[in-house]
Amino acid sequence: MDTSWVAETRASTSTATTNGPWSIESRQKLKLDQVGNYHIVKSIGRGNFATVKLAKHEIAKTKVAVKIVDKTTIEPENLIKIEREIEILKRLEHPHIVKLYEVMRSDRFIYIVTEYCSGGEMFETLVERGRIAEDEARRWFSQAVSALAYCHEMGVVHRDLKAENVLIDKNNDIRIIDFGFSNFQSAGHLLKTSCGSPPYAAPELLLANDYDGTKADIWSLGVLLYIMVTGGFPFPGDSIDKLKRAIFSGPFKIPYFVSVECSDLLRKMLVLTPAKRYNIQQVQQHRWLTTKCEDSLSASTNNLPNDHLLNTKISEKKKLSTTVLLFLQQHSKWAEEQIIEDVDKKNYDGPIYAAYELLCEKLRAATEDEVADQPRRGSRGSILSGKANVDPEPAAPTISAHHLAQLSLLSSAEYESDDSSASEMCDDSPCSSSRRKDNRQKISEAMPNNQNREQRRHTLCATEPLLPPELLAQLGGVAGLQAAAALQLQQTNIQALLGGQPPGLVHPYGGLLSGFSPLPINEHPTLHIPYMGERRASASEALFAAHLMSAQGAFPTGSESPTASGSGTNMGIEEEGRKYLNQHGSTKRNTVHGMASPIPSALSNQRHLRQIQITASQQSQLEKLYLQHIHKGGRHMSAGSDLFQIKQLQREFQQLGKLAAGGASPTHAHSLATDSSSFSLKCTPRISITDENNKLLGPPVGPSSSATFNPVAMFDQKANEVLYGSERPATVIGFTTNQAINSGASTPDQSHFRSESRGTTLICAAEPVEVVHEVKVFFDGKKIQYEESADEKDGCWINTPGIRLFIRPTEDRTHVELVLLQEFSERIAEELVYLLKNLDYI
Numbered sequence: 001m002d003t004s005w006v007a008e009t010r011a012s013t014s015t016a017t018t019n020g021p022w023s024i025e026s027r028q029k030l031k032l033d034q035v036g037n038y039h040i041v042k043s044i045g046r047g048n049f050a051t052v053k054l055a056k057h058e059i060a061k062t063k064v065a066v067k068i069v070d071k072t073t074i075e076p077e078n079l080i081k082i083e084r085e086i087e088i089l090k091r092l093e094h095p096h097i098v099k100l101y102e103v104m105r106s107d108r109f110i111y112i113v114t115e116y117c118s119g120g121e122m123f124e125t126l127v128e129r130g131r132i133a134e135d136e137a138r139r140w141f142s143q144a145v146s147a148l149a150y151c152h153e154m155g156v157v158h159r160d161l162k163a164e165n166v167l168i169d170k171n172n173d174i175r176i177i178d179f180g181f182s183n184f185q186s187a188g189h190l191l192k193t194s195c196g197s198p199p200y201a202a203p204e205l206l207l208a209n210d211y212d213g214t215k216a217d218i219w220s221l222g223v224l225l226y227i228m229v230t231g232g233f234p235f236p237g238d239s240i241d242k243l244k245r246a247i248f249s250g251p252f253k254i255p256y257f258v259s260v261e262c263s264d265l266l267r268k269m270l271v272l273t274p275a276k277r278y279n280i281q282q283v284q285q286h287r288w289l290t291t292k293c294e295d296s297l298s299a300s301t302n303n304l305p306n307d308h309l310l311n312t313k314i315s316e317k318k319k320l321s322t323t324v325l326l327f328l329q330q331h332s333k334w335a336e337e338q339i340i341e342d343v344d345k346k347n348y349d350g351p352i353y354a355a356y357e358l359l360c361e362k363l364r365a366a367t368e369d370e371v372a373d374q375p376r377r378g379s380r381g382s383i384l385s386g387k388a389n390v391d392p393e394p395a396a397p398t399i400s401a402h403h404l405a406q407l408s409l410l411s412s413a414e415y416e417s418d419d420s421s422a423s424e425m426c427d428d429s430p431c432s433s434s435r436r437k438d439n440r441q442k443i444s445e446a447m448p449n450n451q452n453r454e455q456r457r458h459t460l461c462a463t464e465p466l467l468p469p470e471l472l473a474q475l476g477g478v479a480g481l482q483a484a485a486a487l488q489l490q491q492t493n494i495q496a497l498l499g500g501q502p503p504g505l506v507h508p509y510g511g512l513l514s515g516f517s518p519l520p521i522n523e524h525p526t527l528h529i530p531y532m533g534e535r536r537a538s539a540s541e542a543l544f545a546a547h548l549m550s551a552q553g554a555f556p557t558g559s560e561s562p563t564a565s566g567s568g569t570n571m572g573i574e575e576e577g578r579k580y581l582n583q584h585g586s587t588k589r590n591t592v593h594g595m596a597s598p599i600p601s602a603l604s605n606q607r608h609l610r611q612i613q614i615t616a617s618q619q620s621q622l623e624k625l626y627l628q629h630i631h632k633g634g635r636h637m638s639a640g641s642d643l644f645q646i647k648q649l650q651r652e653f654q655q656l657g658k659l660a661a662g663g664a665s666p667t668h669a670h671s672l673a674t675d676s677s678s679f680s681l682k683c684t685p686r687i688s689i690t691d692e693n694n695k696l697l698g699p700p701v702g703p704s705s706s707a708t709f710n711p712v713a714m715f716d717q718k719a720n721e722v723l724y725g726s727e728r729p730a731t732v733i734g735f736t737t738n739q740a741i742n743s744g745a746s747t748p749d750q751s752h753f754r755s756e757s758r759g760t761t762l763i764c765a766a767e768p769v770e771v772v773h774e775v776k777v778f779f780d781g782k783k784i785q786y787e788e789s790a791d792e793k794d795g796c797w798i799n800t801p802g803i804r805l806f807i808r809p810t811e812d813r814t815h816v817e818l819v820l821l822q823e824f825s826e827r828i829a830e831e832l833v834y835l836l837k838n839l840d841y842i
């Protein structure tokens with residue numbers, strides 16, 4: 001391969017200013033400002049084995065993303081994942097799949113240049129905003145469906161679809177990324193490797209069965225849709241075992257606010273048995289996607305799967321744009337024949353194709369803008385002549401001086417207007433722009449164990465060969481070529497692409513995941529993250545292995561030929577699920593969404609709450625409060641004259657907690673879920689009346705006589721009605737912590753929201769000493785007294801009456817864990833976070 005075009009990387013390192021383990025010397029950073037034809041602007045993301053930079057093409061002046069893989073620092077199996085991703089991206093071209101432009105290689109690095117998606121990950125958006133409106137979800141979802149339908153038609157299964165692998169571009173359209181776990185799958189062929197991200201993994205994968213990758217993708221897509229429209233996961237579980245129990249223990253719940261059509265689609269995608277699960281064509285044709293609300297008509301119409309549109313775009317591309325050709329000749333040293341040849345071959349391994357494509361896109365966008373700016377030419381004509389409106393012209397096939405000039409102007413204008421300065425470039429930070437930094441921060445807050453963020457991104461490679469010889473043969477002969485031809489995808493010489501299997505793509509071994517440790521369910525108020533702290537992780541068999549061992553013991557995977565259901569065993573998934581539950585306990589794990597539990601940690605799920613039974617005296621006290629509440633017209637009961645009763649009741653509840661922890665006394669007949677027995681129950685009963693948005697309302701509805709008063713049952717029933725039923729407003733009797741009451745939250749849900757936002761971790765590039773110094777200066781300035789103490793983890797505590805800070809070094813960063821206690825002043829806390837964020841200058 002001719003690599004003479006690969007420009008020498010210009011690198012420099014930062015200089016040391018201090019000494020010791022915290023010195024900048026010890027964490028010198030590689031500074032990179034140019035690779036190939038790309039000017040590196042700044043870091044925009046980091047995976048576990050790649051750093052992603054924003055860069056600008058020198059000729060087109062277009063922003064691109066450059067994924068930089070340091071081959072010397074990653075395991076061979078992860079290198080194979082990267083090679084797999086490259087090979088598959090080369091074969092795919094779809095408006096909602098990230099577009100590959102160029103691949104550059106040096107002895108040490110692989111640079112993968114793709115289109116830049118400025119809107120970040122869908123995951124970030126969902127964490128930031130919570131669930132999204134159905135019309136908006138439909139738009140994004142239909143784009144994802146369109147991309148997946150295309151993949152499946154091309155014989156490609158993604159196997160790691162999740163909100164983190166869906167990026168948003170500047171037009172608010174989605175792009176699917178991360179094809180590292182993708183593979184080719186021909187009809188009738190089943191896959192073996194369990195990979196992907198457990199919360200999105202289909203049951204057949206969790207049971208370690210052979211599986212149909214297309215059906216597994218549908219399950220993941222169903223989970224994605226569920227997250228979009230509800231803001232939570234359908235199957236919560238902080239370990240694979242719990243996840244399996246959640247999946248098999250019965251139908252998942254869909255909150256009341258999800259439309260009937262959308263619920264129906266979800267139920268047809270999240271079907272246990274793969275054979276009964278919808279395929280991608282059925283999803284495409286489902287009425288939730290085809291029937292559009294009037295309001296969202298314009299937004300969604302443009303983005304529904306439309307093969308005609310796709311083909312039009314593709315056929316446009318077939319014509320070589322002479323405008324771009326001429327422009328390239330003028331602005332580069334490449335000869336005409338060379339350009340024509342590389343473009344014709346779609347040569348991703350050289351610089352010409354990328355330059356050509358980027359310029360074409362720029363020209364196309366300019367042409368579209370121009371057309372949009374003009375009055376609609378067809379409107380009048382259609383009235384007079386009966387002819388349809390005139391469509392925008394495709395990129396001009398002939399040389400256009402106007403377009404040539406436009407290209408030059410656009411290129412320089414965009415370049416000048418970009419405010420990303422070179423000063424921002426070249427660090428290895430995961431995120432440099434302030435918006436993304438904010439997002440990251442929010443996500444960091446949402447993570448159950450945010451000091452593990454670096455590890456959360458571990459993605460391990462699958463154990464299957466990338467292109468098994470028989471698949472290669474099949475693909476070259478039938479599936480790949482026919483699919484490509486049918487879609488008229490491109491004039492690429494596919495035979496040439498498929499002609500040889502790149503070296504090192506077939507690998508017999510899998511990755512090993514170290515440090516897998518289950519963590520508690522994340523209780524973020526908007527996006528519940530049910531997974532074991534490895535939110536972002538995608539995993540291969542190795543990750544699943546330990547957790548699957550028991551399952552495999554329970555359900556030996558048959559070596560027989562695939563069954564009709566595609567499960568790879570003679571046993572149906574449902575049957576296996578039942579067997580699993582029989583063997584591993586059948587605790588029902590209903591998910592409760594929307595009504596986040598007011599009680600943190602061990603009692604965080606309402607299913608625990610439901611199992612609390614109260615004593616007769618607690619019952620009568622609650623009743624008293626309830627009746628008083630009605631009498632006072634719904635006023636919140638936690639203040640003033642009620643304080644004594646509250647305290648009294650609280651003591652009883654604490655007693656209840658102790659009893660539960662030490663084994664319930666038969667006389668009390670209290671029962672708590674076994675896995676919540678270690679908590680100390682510090683509840684204060686509260687009575688509040690909420691509407692469907694958990695806003696406090698007027699007097700409660702419901703029984704007011706002693707004979708019918710049953711607070712626990714009422715809570716349970718009403719919470720369910722609020723969540724899943726149609727009755728609203730509802731009366732909710734909630735239990736909350738003192739802390740939440742002190743924070744002024746008016747309803748259980750709000751109190752949860754607030755208490756959740758109190759712990760946060762900030763990651764700073766500043767030295768710990770510097771952080772400690774700044775924090776002390778801050779407190780001194782505010783005249784806030786603090787105590788300072790060292791910790792055995794080489795960290796340092798700074799405690800004030802309302803704020804606790806734990807500052808500890810990591811290998812190249814400083815973690816600052818910030819806990820705001822109940823007495824905190826929100827304003828001071830905000831100022832402190834602001835200060836710390838400003839220290840976080842990476």
Ligand SMILES: Nc1ncnc2c1ncn2[C@@H]1O[C@H](COP(=O)(O)OP(=O)(O)OP(=O)(O)O)[C@@H](O)[C@H]1O
Pocket residue numbers: 044045046047048049050051052065067098114115116117118120121164167177178180457458459536
């Ligand atoms: N084209 C892009 N445009 C904008 N941001 C991107 C782009 N590609 C990647 N990123 C950002 O960089 C992050 C890391 O990229 P990516 O997931 O491809 O790396 P990776 O090393 O393969 O990660 P993983 O360990 O999850 O497999 C992404 O999560 C995303 O935030």
